[in-house]
Amino acid sequence: MMDIDDVQVMPIEGSILMRMLRYVKPHTKILIVAFFVLILATGANVLGPILIKVFIDNYLVLHRFPYVPLLLLGATYLGLNIATALFNFTQLLLFQKVALLIISQLRIDVFNKVQQLGLSYFDRTPSGMLVSRITNDTESIKDMYVSVMSTFVQNIVLLIGIYISMFFLNRQLALFCVVLAPIIVAIMALYRHFSSRIFHLARHRLSLLNAKLSESLQGMYVVQAMSQENRLRAEFEKINHAYRSARIRNIKFNSLLLRPLIDSLYLLALILVLGFFGLHSFVARVNLGVLYAFISYLDQFFEPVNQMMFRLNSFQQAMVSSHRVFHLLDEDELAPVKEGDQLPSITEGEICFEDVSFSYDGKTDVLKHISFSAKPGQTIALVGHTGSGKSSTANLLMRFYPVVRGRITVDGVDLRQFSDEELRKKIGLVLQDPFVFVGDITSNIRLGNTDITDEKVRQAAQFVQADTFIEKLANKYEEPLGERGATLSSGQRQLLAFARTMARDPKILVLDEATASVDTETEEAIQDALLRMRQGRTTIAIAHRLSTIQDADLILVLHNGEVVERGTHQELLVHQGLYHKMYLLQQGGRAVPENYMGA
The missing domain is CATH 1.20.1560.10 (ABC transporter type 1, transmembrane domain)
Structure with a gap:
């Protein structure tokens, strides 16, 4: 204090x-x-x-x-x-x-x-x-x-x-x-x-x-x-x-x-x-x-x-x-903004981190020399213990913080050259604890975007299967919501966040522990929706539950801000490194069969 x-x-x-x-x-x-x-x-x-x-x-x-x-x-x-x-x-x-x-x-x-x-x-x-x-x-x-x-x-x-x-x-x-x-x-x-x-x-x-x-x-x-x-x-x-x-x-x-x-x-x-x-x-x-x-x-x-x-x-x-x-x-610590006169657009969603290091306080690096690429349509999963730098990586991609050392590109264009409007429209973010505004279901999915019609709102909700609980509400899509959506369960708020993201049809998805607040039954119900959300979109998925990212095209294992392992789920299990230990812990310590080929 x-x-x-x-x-x-x-x-x-x-x-x-x-x-x-x-x-x-x-x-x-x-x-x-x-x-x-x-x-x-x-x-x-x-x-x-x-x-x-x-x-x-x-x-x-x-x-x-x-x-x-x-x-x-x-x-x-x-x-x-x-x-x-x-x-x-x-x-x-x-x-x-x-x-x-x-x-x-x-x-x-x-x-x-x-x-x-x-x-x-x-x-x-x-x-x-x-x-x-x-x-x-x-x-x-x-x-x-x-x-x-x-x-x-x-x-x-x-x-x-x-x-x-x-x-x-x-x-x-x-x-x-x-x-x-x-x-x-x-x-x-x-x-x-x-x-x-x-x-x-x-x-x-x-x-x-x-x-x-x-x-x-x-x-x-x-x-x-x-x-x-x-x-x-x-x-x-x-x-x-x-x-x-x-x-x-x-x-x-x-x-x-x-x-x-x-x-x-x-x-x-x-x-x-x-x-x-x-x-x-x-x-x-x-x-x-x-x-x-x-x-x-x-x-x-x-x-x-x-x-x-x-x-x-x-x-x-x-x-x-x-x-x-x-x-x-007069505070000059502003959010990063577009640099340069060009107006590039995100069309494919290819992401590249090139030797990126980052520090919040200017003294201690929370990311150290991070490099990886995500091709259009690929899913890159970030795993690691708390404080390993997973969310910091996503924050830099969202341009919440400036990239001072290293470089991030999208479709080969430096992230700093994109306008805020282009980034927020083409990159969808779903957080572990989704924020719900005072209003109703429709306004929370639309968020003031007049291009999103009522029909698009319903289609987005159906796409992520949020319509299942919305239709049960007394006023359906006009159901009033209080501060932070206190009348909804954590799983319902998460589904609402999915619908909000999909209504904008982004090229890139950033899922920061997106299923962490969802119960097992609800998680199983939205896995198909997540698969459909990822189709044709580059996805950066931060995951705690390793079971949710086993089909990722590439898994990056972070430790103290560094990428210590990379590969597919099967390759990392065979490697028997940090990822293998994390998997065993989540499996209750059970050994992995030698001929294991993934769940």
């Missing part, structure tokens, strides 16, 4: 913020309208204290109460408040609409990026941590656009309006309030500096929490079968406690540096303003309306400051999340 505190604190560069702002560009027109409405709302808002100042100085203090002017003044004040509410509603709606459009696009970009990553990236990255980046981190960025940016824009515009009104009332005091701006900016910078590690740590621990949750859910059968509930509960509790501790540290930090500090600054400013007017009253007359308006503006000045300070919490989380998301978007 990853260290709970093993987190690298990355500096939040201005480039991250600029990159986030690039997502705003497609919505410039809406934002211009929103900004214009925001200016109107701000203007209506800051004019309120000016009207009250006029009422106090021109009417209240002088004890003058003319009906018509006061009625107009009151109606104007009421109209400004109504206009402020309407303008604020409109600009808030527009800003948040843009924010949701932006985050929707960002989520799509992240999801598309994940689809393009190479399997080597997933080998070393827990799926739960990826889920955390796609969900929790993008949700935090959504808050950045929905609440933080809109709040900052609104309040900055409001502060500018307040400054203009202050200068209109009293230049000296307005200049004093200008001095407050750099102090507030310094406080914000101080907050961001000290809170950065706390947010990084909290996000890291939340990722670990999601990873542990994902692992527990995916392995629930093993968890319950092996009585691992207490152990996993303890591990989950440890990570959850660490995440809670990080969040508490964040709350303590916010409680100290946000509201109390700004409130103290506000009280200091209020004392200075009142002191200024108090001293001024000894030498000249003080307009009460101006005093009221200034105190009102001072209060309005610090309210948006407080809002921005509170939003700094969300801002800091969003910047940390943005760094994590953009780090994922």
